Amino acid sequence: MRQSELFTKTLKEIPKDEKSKNAELLIRAGFIYKEMAGVYSYLPLGLRVLNKINNIISEEMNAIGGQEIFMTCLQNPEIWQKTERWSDEIVDNWFKTRLKNDIELGLGFTHEEAVTSIMKNHVKSYKDLPCYVYQIQTKFRNELRPKSGIMRCREFLMKDLYSFSRTQDEHNNFYEKSKEAYMKIFTRLGLGEKTYLTFASGGVFSKYSHEFQTLSDAGEDLIYVDKNKKIAINKEVYSEEILTELGLEKNNLIEEKAIEVGNIFSLGKKYSEPLGLKYLDEEGKQQSVIMGSYGIGPGRVMGAIVEVNCDDKGMIWPKEIAPYQIHLISLAKTIEEKERTEEIYQKLLSLGQEVLFDDRENLSAGQKFADSDLIGIPLKYIVSTKTLAEESIEIKERKTGETKIIKIADLK
């Protein structure tokens, strides 16, 4: 992509009410636009990152047998009344709206009820189970005061997978597999080292749920971390009892602020029973399906990545999700130099590289470098009168600032 054609520019000003680091940097770099508190649009560079995060999540969900679907935002009250989650007194963050005939609808904040209803058409017998269904889709939560940028939104994308199993064992087996898939995802997203499997509060059907918490001062959660055992406990369930259960020692735990980047829940029959999702077992007896739900917010993950990968100059994207892998920066002056830089751009494209080409005219080297540091593409390829005189390119790593010189002829 030629930066001269990219419609977004880096900005000096950000909205006055924006307090979070992630949104500040993403807005200044032209990745997102703030529609209102907790509601952000994604611009081309931001959408490229978001799509790469989505692709990684999808790949890992497919790898454990997930089948992708796409459910609706508009929610029929009937199914939510059956599980007693329709009332605003029980669920306090509904957005609701009305049809012309005044029937009230909800905007989905999650999809257990919806997916369970769909499955009733397709699950009849033990032969139809287990199955795993997921989507990457827009959710709505009527937050009172969203203040963590794209990490806590009123409207946001969510990957939500739902598992449908015959027995508790079959469920537990998948639940463990999902933990591994989640850690793979966070590792691929560059958050592996800072992300801890964290015990959190369960529900009627399970003692604990599990969160994936990424250490960061921008986090809204407090967790107790055992760094050696790579495990953590959310403050909300911390007790002597859980220490004993997990074989952890109080002295080895450190209190840390963290961002919840994912969570997984055992749901038991909480939704299958009231909604009537049953199957005939091998003996011909009707049984309720055992369910689980598994969430990751791609936008929140993107915000977390910015929070833990930035410095005073801007963002630093991990290679696999950077909007482009290479930021080719032209400091060419003469027509001939510009033509040679263009050839390098074409060469990189022909090698299958993703390149943002700063071909903008009338900007100083300093302005181009400052924009590049803010945008945070992992590698700068700098082409100038000096490097061209030596048939070379200067390569500078955004993260470390390390530079090296390579010959143009050696590009491969």
Add this chain to the structure above:
Amino acid sequence: MRQSELFTKTLKEIPKDEKSKNAELLIRAGFIYKEMAGVYSYLPLGLRVLNKINNIISEEMNAIGGQEIFMTCLQNPEIWQKTERWSDEIVDNWFKTRLKNDIELGLGFTHEEAVTSIMKNHVKSYKDLPCYVYQIQTKFRNELRPKSGIMRCREFLMKDLYSFSRTQDEHNNFYEKSKEAYMKIFTRLGLGEKTYLTFASGGVFSKYSHEFQTLSDAGEDLIYVDKNKKIAINKEVYSEEILTELGLEKNNLIEEKAIEVGNIFSLGKKYSEPLGLKYLDEEGKQQSVIMGSYGIGPGRVMGAIVEVNCDDKGMIWPKEIAPYQIHLISLAKTIEEKERTEEIYQKLLSLGQEVLFDDRENLSAGQKFADSDLIGIPLKYIVSTKTLAEESIEIKERKTGETKIIKIADLK
């Protein structure tokens, strides 16, 4: 994909209130699920088709310089008040909702106001123009009585592109390019022959807008078609005057029912003026940007494709957007036959083919063929005791019913 693992099944029953052919077939084949009138979820086979349609649209939008973004459903009233489109008396299909502090928000039915606001951050000078921005995103329209299946929904995906130009000439130039891009899209989607560029009513800033209308009895529009000149006039603007203008003769026109699969509008300064989207021209004078908007509903297109490509047995997908290109149907009986069929499946996958493999046990050939006809994958590859005895596969075209036999060794 193994059909034994695909969680959706073909269904005998469809919702009682479903009157449209497209939704009936898509529901029976397990492509979609009806949440309520005009609100449908996409299941794995349906989502695969939808994504393929989206990809074709994206490719052609990128080819004419479109830059992809992703705006929000939640809409801030302020910007809509400026263009006088907030009031329910002026726009009668808003869905509205409320924040906790009782401020009313809208659910976007289109995004001219939103995109114009975003562009104000990035367009300052004539050097920043022209530019073209699009998204594929969920829209909401509070339809009184949706009745055309996935062709007229209360919640639906839309590709909306917005153009920003300096002069009317520059705008017209892109507008003509967009017509060609649209016809390319409909041709790739298999709708080329039945789809007509159609003159429709314009607005304050242009005499006409243009629709792309696909001939079908399921259509809600009436158009007058000149089949030789490959052009049409929407009944709403039909007059002696337009006939003269377009050089058409009344006698060459046939009245047809049609589905509006796309539309393009010249907007002039309708949105840029009230929202203050201006640029400094080469003489340093402030000018309002000239805009256009360009819509295609991928779901509606999918519905239209079903309507014009079906028979009494089910759907018939064009190759480029079929959920899978090949439906491999196993009629193998012995373990050895099953193993050999499995080898054929693996061979096809290794050749990069998209294959739905009907490996289900205990179903008759008749049941498998009926399901396959309903699902509508373009080619059946049938493997049976008989074909295996001859080291071959029977290939049957869904559309024509033509069959041929090929040797397994010749698969490539």
